[in-house]
Amino acid sequence: MLKRNKKTISILVLASLTIAVIYAAWQFFAAPTRVALVNFPSFMSASLRLSNSDRFIIYEELAADSLKNLGRYDFVLGFGMGMKIPAEQRQHLQKHMDKGFPVMVYAATSPENKISTLDSIRQERIENYLNNANKKNYQSMARFIRVDIDRKKLFVSNPDSVVESPSDVLYHLDEERWFSSVDAYRNYLKEIGTYRSDAPKIAMMGGFNQPFSGNRANIDSTIIAFERAGFNIYPILSGSKRIEFLKEINPDAVLYFPHGRLAMGQGDEAVHWLKERNIPLFAPLSILDSQKEWENNPMGIFGGILSQSVVMPELDGAIYPYVLNVQNIDKEGLYRFQSIPERLKTFSKIVSNFIELKKKANADKKVAIFYFKGPGQSAFAAQGLETAPSLHKLLLRLKSEGYRVDNLPEDAAVFERMLMRQGTVFSTYAEGAFDDFLKQGNPLLIEKHDYEAWAKQSMPAASYKQVTEVYGEAPGAYMALSKDDKKYLAVAAVQFGNIALLPQPMAGLGSDGFAIVHGAKSPPPHSYIAPYLWSRYAFEADALMHFGTHGSLEFTPQKQVALSNSDWGDILVGQLPHFYYYTIGNIGESIIAKRRSYATLVSYLTPSFSESKTRNQYKSLTDAINGYYKADDAVKEKASLRVKRIAVDMGLHRDLRLDSSRVRPYSEDDILLLENFAEEIASEKMSGTFYITGIPYSPEKINSTVMAMSADPIAYSLAALDRMRGRISEKELKSKTFFTQRYLNPAKVIVTQLLKGTKADSFYVAKTAGIAPHEIAVAKTILTPPDRMAMMRAAMAMAGSQGKSASKGGGHPAFIPKIGKRPEHSQVKQKQHPDSMKAALHRAGIAVKEYTPEEKARARAIVEIERTLSNVSAYKKALEESPEMELESIINALAGGYVPPSSGGDAVANPTALPTGRNLYSINAEATPSELAWDKGVALVNATIEQYRKQHKGAYPRKVSYTFWSSEFIESEGATIAQVLYMLGVEPVRDLFGRVADLQLIPSERLGRPRIDVIIQTSGQFRDLAASRLELISRAVKMVSEADEKEEDNFVKTSSVEVERQLIEQGLPPQNARELSTRRVFGGINGMYGTGIQEMITSSDKWENEAEIAEVYLNNMGASYGDEKTWGEFDKGLLRAVLHNTDAVVQPRQSNTWGALSLDHVYEFMGGMNLTIRNVTGKDPDAFFADYRNRNNFRVQELKEAIGVEARSTIFNPEFVKELIQGGRSSAARIEEVVTNTFGWNVSKPDVIDNEMWDRIYQIYVKDQFELKVQAFFERENPAALQEITAIMLESSRKGMWKATPEQLASIAALHTDLTQKYGATGKGFSGGNKKLQDFIAQKVDTDQANRYRQALKQVEQASDVISETKNSMVLKKEQLSELQNGNKNVLNGLLIGVIAVIAFAGILMLVRKRRKN
């Protein structure tokens, strides 16, 4: 038995040993080679896998945070760009490497990722295979890994040596063919029979995937689609020779699949060539997600990809960021680039339509032009533009260019009246006016059947279903009529031959009434869709144009950028070439228009600038102040009292929050404040009458605008140089009068001389600046950014060669051209600590010249002087020529030409925005805040804190609210972001490309103050432009909240704990509450762009107290935008909790064209936030402007003071009024807007609008205090504006905000009712929709007049209580309390029962004890 067992055991042991040996042999000689691909872009890993036909070589993707699972692999091949290996995983990797496990990271961009255990020969071989990306090399690489790295002996195929991959070639569908010359390529096309001698030529280049790497379905589809569309297509694979190829091909359009700029390192040359050749550059997008993921992503694209695919090409003037390609996963689990067939078809049609514009005679071209106009008798609305005269000018020009523009009135006024009559927009309640319009307005009638057929063609069925679900079946209730048993949609339009002018209808009705302009999630109504579809299908327009800043199309739902078939911008523009005439003064929103409606922008001028001419008004005050400064100590008090008397009489003390006691003199600080205030008003830049297209400013205005553009930069730079030289003191510099006399006035003299023809050569510049001529060149050198790419490449190479396990040579990803420079902003996400970089550069022997902040500041001042002095005459020329250039640019764009790119901002803030007529671009969000913006942000934070502490006995603000707007972001390069970060006590960490990739805490000792908490309200525009910066701020808040610091040093931490506590109290689980407690960035729900409270504030009959408005704000702006996963998430109660302890509100201001009173969005955001904070905390926060208007003098100003300056230099300034009444309808509307905004401020921050302000409005605009015949102006140009102004004044009295006298009220009511009878009811705004106000007005006039007034109102019949519907719709649907919760409870007093129970128990215990004792 034992023997048999022994035998069995021996057999088993032997068998086991045999199996083990066989297994070991298998593993050693034959087992499949498993290669882990770490961090490879999916299209690259797909190419590697597709190229591999060997069954014994297996590629698998492995996440960088799963490196501990390396055991099953034979080799790790990493892709270094953007690779982030967590520290713990790095340790695992190192352990494996120490045991001899083969690892290599390709294309590393940071020293720590320069990892390789291979010897240099093997490493180079792998790199060469990858660099020469093609199927053959990829296959050989796989075999090389198996044979040479994994060292397998069986089932192996020997690798071929590296085959050099073609570069700088043309290619076609045959993967085996490429051509180094255009002629050869053309011959090939002829050979295969696809060449058409008369067909337009399209040059195609760029893209993530290589044409020879196997994964190229999208490339083939594009080639085929464009050939089918009738083009000769020239696909180019090249890095540095792109321009050479383009020149040789001489295409009719360029198709660029972007990653960075078109021509790397030759950006300006490319722009120059495109301009010279006058051909459009299209930049369609490739998405790195699957089609489904992209379609479901409300962001579209985000972060670095957004920068590389959209922002950079815009610098080249690229248009149409139209999504063509996605990466779908195939059955084998491989990511493959694919074109979306229907989008590719549409896109080829779009390109065809552009090229058709080149060919078609102007006489045959049809253009649909949309303009924006409020409902009823509202004026046309375009920022800074007199719309109707401008449109008239454009039509005249089109006519002169050969367009068929029939029956155009010669007289602009007649034309404007036509537009007002036929091209109008109606409130939903103005049914009477609509009936009148049907009879007299000659609207287009679109039959329901046609409309539905167009809708079917133009949009997905689901999108149209959304429309019918919200607005009912077409034609709906608005702008609809029935005739002869047929239903029609009425479309307002004025047609002049081949040109159709259409007002942009309201983008929301009924429940979306409050979100008309700035978007909401709801689809647009039938009445909105119809004119666009009519333009395309009935009118058969060749081009679409939006005229003036801005409309609502670009704010329709939903994706932020990279639109899909179901986004309304994409649907409504369709295949039409789209152009947008847009002001330079609103760069932020222009970019939204560009990206969300595929618009080619053509920029236009702002109104001119001049000084406010108020110096004389303040002469007695400045004389008194001078007297005070000169007075001996003995009479100083008396002199101060004299100053005070004048100031109080002028009401200046109210603006500056000074006391008005006539017996207590002002201090020297107070007098300095008054002096600066008066000086600021006097030197404030006043923008004049609205601009009219094609008409240059008058010579006087050109000179005053050039003066506004030039004097400040010269004066501030000279003062800065003197300050550095110690010639003036900081105290002297604080006096504006001193500054004006010493620097500003001389600077004006210099500018005047230059305008008269003085040449500004380097000697002149040097003499003016008081420097040696060679210092100009030195200053320029200091400010020239280093060649970061070259530095980095050198540093990488050196760092690699010194590392034990690193290799030499740089990596080279397939989608970056092999020869020539890399794109200016190649995508590298890896954090680079400055010190490690510096060390790497040092090792590399690269001398990085460091300049001190003082050297940089001096250089900036010198360069600013040089730039300004040299350009004065250029500025003048640009202003003179811009109007003509705009028209030429429009004509050229309509002829399929190229619109060259330019930066934006008003001419004073950014002179390079001139000349106009160009396609505006944005900045790279990843590089913000720029170094300069950071310095300015730090200074602004210090100023904000200083001012706050001055007003609050040395206390620090605990939390500061900031508003993020898109234009200020672009123009200041992120100065507000810098403020937020510095307020938190965090500083940016830049990579070698200058991008802010990471953050670090500023040590408390260096910060020297507590870390102050922040709360951000972002506009939708900012959110869409710079989502990654919102994420960055969220990271900063989290970092500070988690810092191990004392509570008194870290208000952020304390606040986060408090937010968490409040959220727990509100019923959130602690886990969620903690996650939410560090959220600080909030914005509109459902992708909204505004706050939605403007309309509520102005619908003032629908609310009784401000808490209702606060509630709407909390609901509408309560979506948080912190990270990609929770983007736009709404958590009820979170914003309310975060707002606690907010002590100050800071609003950026970068444009010279608007202020708190002239732009409604300021009170909407700043006022809305202020009002809400007041309601939540019970304390009115301090309100400041971060004023960036003067790039040489960023500063902080109290809101009330800013309003004082604006009011006194504009609407209360006779010179301003005098100029304004020279303007037209829009100029009158401008005053109406200021009065509306005054009302808005009065509601949102009552202490900045005092009774006297309303009194002055009354005096000037009702009583004509300046005797300028203002009423005659209004009656001539825009009586509806004066009706509205008077209505607002009466409403502010009705609401108790203005304590008007009975006489004042009677006088205003009489004027209002007179105007209403004479010109009819406005059908809009306060005067049209506020029934309580109408009753109030009727009570203020006699019965006869009241009856006549009511009769006039009746004519514009008010059908339904639409506004009350909209008000309710503004608030997110509140969670309904369950009936259970609402039920009455049987309440027992828990405390009583508890006490009784404890007492009873104690009693019983005592009883027991007593019994025991007994």
Added chain:
Amino acid sequence: MEYIIQVLILFITLNTLLKISFWRWWQAMLFAAIAGIFVLTLAPAAASQSKTQLETWMQTPVIMQNVAVLITLETLIILAFTFMRLRKTLGTNVKTDVMTPLNSYPGLLLFPVLFYTLTQLFFSLPGVAFETVARSMAAGVFLLIPLFSWGLSRLIPEEELRLEIQFIVSLFVCFIGLISTVNGETTYSPVNQTLDTHSLLLALSIFVVLLAWGFIRQKYRKRKIE
């Protein structure tokens, strides 16, 4: 309501500690370790509970009625234990298969109490790491359960007295449990209906009657003996 719950928690804890005081030291340590591990394990779940959710549960009649059943059951078990243990102490023979499970049952209501207490700690300590709170509580539970039960056995060394107190505590648990679950804020009546005092009065009456009956009976027996 909150106060009633707190008193209930107090009595449940006391009940468990009293129960454990009849165990050996290593048994108490083992139970404390289990309770500590329970706290650590349930910490993520406790951090995911919301105040309002707990309040809603406590105001949901069906849930609280189920809790009442559990409380009653546990009370029954503990009462049975006190009787059996007393009989054993007094020398009456009690079957091992009856006594052992009764003796081993520690009082499971302590676990929901621990969970509830942990949630309350999370609610009241915003900003403190959940792990820190849970670990501290687990350590506290691990140390304090044996310590207090040992303390109770030292404070009341007479076993029958401790059993008597346990009996009373159990009655209180049951009583308060009934109040807090079947009555009070947990039921909702139509708007016009006044406080439902019937069940309360009934419970009180039964209690008073039985108490009086027991008291009188005992007096009577005492007098009889004398």
